């Protein structure tokens with residue numbers, strides 16, 4: 001049999017470890033990882049000598065704001081940025097789209113809008129908000145892979161879920177062994193602290209962190225852990241910013257709870273000093289933390305306490321950042337990061353800190369695929385899986401520039417960073433979408449993914 005594509009000579013990172021192998025692709029899927037000495041006739045041969053071959057990134061937390069706020073991003077530019085950054089699957093959030101994705105009709109509207117625009121594959125979050133508990137089942141039937149709830153006000157039309165709503169939503173979602181993802185910050189505490197700082201005339205960047213100290217996150221994590229345990233619902237904590245929160249989650253797991261957690265590159269690479277220096281472009285919630293917290297998160301990324309990385313890519317027009325320069329409360333809180341996540345984690349994690357390549361693949365692809373029910377189709381370079389592949393040149397040094405970014409608004413707190421490791425080629429289902437760093441895919445090629453049967457581990461899927 002003649003294969004469509006053979007990737008020769010690379011160091012392949014798979015669940016079997018890191019080994020030289022030929023990746024053989026046919027029909028958009030991986031058909032074999034073969035001994036490099038073996039010859040595979042193929043229509044297209046890709047020379048990956050001296051390169052690292054990784055499973056395509058799976059970013060479980062992006063905001064592309066389609067439909068309704070496409071002047072902020074939109075699926076075409078957002079998924080182009082994903083592809084260029086080695087992310088071959090995104091799971092897109094229900095908020096900042098108008099209407100928010102909180103029922104079956106909004107889900108259908110979103111799918112229609114995305115259809116002709118996606119460069120990479122995608123799954124969709126549904127929302128759990130104040131008034132949609134009775135419509136969650138419709139979202140499930142539509143194909144939502146998880147449900148997002150905010151314990152704190154979002155500042156947009158997306159309603160916060162109070163404790164009663166969270167409880168009822170979790171009861172419902174547990175009924176189909178679904179997953180609730182929570183933005184865990186204590187609303188009352190943060191709003192009170194914010195009002196007090198505002199009364200005192202504070203508008204500087206540091207005030208943002210003072211309004212949302214670690215306790216704001218920790219109390220919310222503790223509370224939602226209890227509610228998820230009581231209702232029997234699988235729980236995913238999004239964008240963890242404090243290692244103490246990771247410890248709470250680890251302790252809950254030890255008691256048998258099904259809970260997973262992600263953090264973002266910005267919590268690992270930036271700290272509160274960087275925020276004070278960079279200004280609104282680095283405003284996010286929870287806020288960037290002091291240096292010891294950052295180091296604590298790195299330990300949890302390395303030791304497996306943290307399951308996966310997400311970008312929480314949440315862009316906005318430049319003016320929505322600019323108005324916060326002299327008044328932090330006025331700036332949009334969100335960081336653009338879908339394109340920079342994988343290169344930065346390779347450079348800062350693998351190269352600088354010695355993070356093993358297997359761990360990088362688990363963090364950027366495999367574990368999220370398992371948590372969100374997309375494994376083994378996505379998340380690993382194994383026979384039978386979709387041929388979503390990143391070919392990375394581990395030695396090439398380059399600088400992150402605005403010109404390289406593909407988002408609608410080329411904002412990033414990482415502009416000017418020197419990076420070792422260049423994303424040379426990206427394949428989605430066997431087709432090259434990025435070549436020599438250039439986008440060559442087509443909008444509309446990306447397809448909707450639905451949740452399959454739960455896979456084993458890491459934390460949450462098929463555990464007790």
Ligand SMILES: [Zn+2]
Nearest residue numbers: 061093312314
């Ligand atoms: Zn988010």
